[in-house]
Amino acid sequence: MDGYFFLFTGLKILVVLLFAINTAALLTWGERRQSAMIQDRIGPNRAVIFLPGMVLKVLVVLLGAAAAGALGSYGWIASKRSEPVRLDVGFTLTELAVLLGWMGVLAVRRSQRKKGEGLFFRSIPDARWVFYAGLTLHVLVVALRMNVTGDERGGFALAVFHVIGPVLAPALVAAAALFTLMSIPSGKVGIRLGGMLHALADGAKMAFKEDFIPPNADRLLHSLGPLIALFPAFVVFAVIPFGDTVCIHPDSTGHFWADLFNGRIGSMFNGSYSPYVSRYGICSEGAVPLQVANLNVGILYMFAMAGTGIIGAAIAGWSSDNKFSLLGGLRASSQMVSYEVALGLSLVGAFMTYGSVRFDDMVRWQSENAWGIFVQPLAFFLFLAASIAENKRVPFDAPEGESEIVAGYYLEYSGFKFGMFMFGEYIELAISSAVLVTVFFGGFALPFLHRDGITIELGETVYYHLALSHRLVILLGVIAFFGKTWITCWAQLFIRWTIPRFRYDQIMKLGWRFLLPCALVNIVVTGVVLLVIDGAGPALGRTLDVLADASQGIVLLLGVAAFIALGSGILAPPRRHGRAVSSSATFAEAAGGTPTSPMQA
């Protein structure tokens, strides 16, 4: 419990809080925009700030210069460090340069296409070719990196990673800034940020609205309700690991106050940790888990806290002095009680498989073996259904079912208190996505990426090993966790916009008569299978090892396939079937299409 503990805990709380709040804000925007896109609408995008083009130009110049300078000095500083760090930084910068390169070609081609002339537009008939060429270059750079052992002097690979990448990346950033600068029109430019400003304006509006309390309501409880609903949503994030354990070796006494006195705190963040760590076992000293509180009860804390949130809804429903609110609060509490059982029991099979209730142990198990979705597929669906029901989201949103009980438990809320309910709902969504990721999608683990670097293996056979510096591995893990959480949130939004609401009796029936027995069956089957595996010889263990590594390969291939499909889908030319024959279509055709002034949707 020294100064380091408080410093790092404070930093971790900051990261987690910022992530939760920003994700909730993004989800508020994303849900509305996404629903619009699903329903063939434009969605809310009217909020706009008009900036003079000059201000934007100055902003782009400053940002571009800052980014290019930061990248350049990053490469420069890395060139003074040890060879592995230098190689990793050079590799990252080279990949960044390739990325900026093909995206830049696409951007230039796009602007040329609007004019109908230009070198890229004439020589590249299909934009997808640029994407495929860029992917090939990415793969080539990776292949180049694989061939570098770190011992050789000179050579093409080292020239790329030491010189070309670190020079090209900042240069391309500067070029991109210049290109953006030229495409900004003079005169005022409307900034909409894809409709994000609309969500922001709605949030501001909510804060300034009248805070209405019904005359006969219990004033204290009415105000307490949203607080109780919001608070547990935040604190659950404390036990979720958002990255692998960082090993720090301070070149110092190891005591915070002494280091502070000697002015050595800064050196800790400047790379004075060991560039490599071993694959197994966490460092003995200076281990900083990227998790606010590494509780030994782990996920049980989450169950306890997430269940508390419903008290807010129940209190809100009771204190509002409204029958509909009361019904909504009752529905919320009974739904929570029903689904909390299935929620907890659905994960018991996972605990048995992972042999732990701690989130970081679960992630390590999944990193070494297979992701949870492969070993506990039934539990995944049960947990997903139960957690959606816990969050009171569609199709389980009977507590706020507007067609029956207007708005349910927050019917009598307005202004910021209503905003807190809504915000709490989105934070709960982010939490449930984070838990889903941690338990079923490998948390911060990426396929074949371990603490010591990339190891592509199938069972005992190691096909390829690449040592990566500790810093890069940690960074990839953190990015992977936040990225997976966002993707899961996004998928959960889709569930909301796809499925109609269940009737209340159907919800109860599903919870008690389907999810609960299924969870119990899952526990029994898991137990039997685990016993069989334990009892069987090492041959079965080896087969399972191969299967587990194969599942990691499947994940990798699926990820790559999804990325390629997304990229080529985005760049594919739009399909048009024909035009409607109507008088206005005829006139539009004569006028050369519907007249459109510039808009940023």
Added chain:
Amino acid sequence: MAIETSKGIIGKPVPRPKRPASTQAFVPEILKGMRVTMRHFFRNTKEVALDQRPDPTMASLDEGITTVSYPEQKRPYPERFRGLHRLTLREDGSPRCVACLCCSTACPAQCIHIVPAEYPEGDKRRGYERFPDQFVIDELRCIFCGFCVEACPCDAIRMDTGQHAAPYDSRDQFIFKKNLLMAAKARDGSRKSQNPRHEPGDPTHPGVDRDHSH
């Protein structure tokens, strides 16, 4: 409607919908539904982000977002679209209207109000024709039938502005006075009419009455 009696079920039994195991399991059905929503989402997001939306008027039945994003996008109106009124002007910038009240008489919605006035003493047109001291159209009452345009003997009122009534804040703003009507332009930007006008005193003018030719 099946009614159960002592003789058994009378009437036609209602067939229950078939629910095979794949439907009962719900998950495949959810995935099917999500395929549809995702297809719409990806296509629309891409088209909006890359500015590739189908033309809302020409391809209004195409897939994708074909909503007209007013006011950035405006539906092109047909050439003879009856829009807001305008009062056409003479060469000297005064209204062509001679305040004959034909339009207000023809108006089935009775939304045109004209107060005629005589030209001042010494004006060539005095005694020959009058001018509207006030010319008011309530665009909220107007049914855009175009009878006023048909009725006008002087081609003084036209509906060729190509503009529809915008949603103003109050009803007062829909009451268009003479100045506003005279300021409105035709779609080609002109405030005049294509038909030439012969003013009293012009060589081409047939004469103010039978006895006084010029």
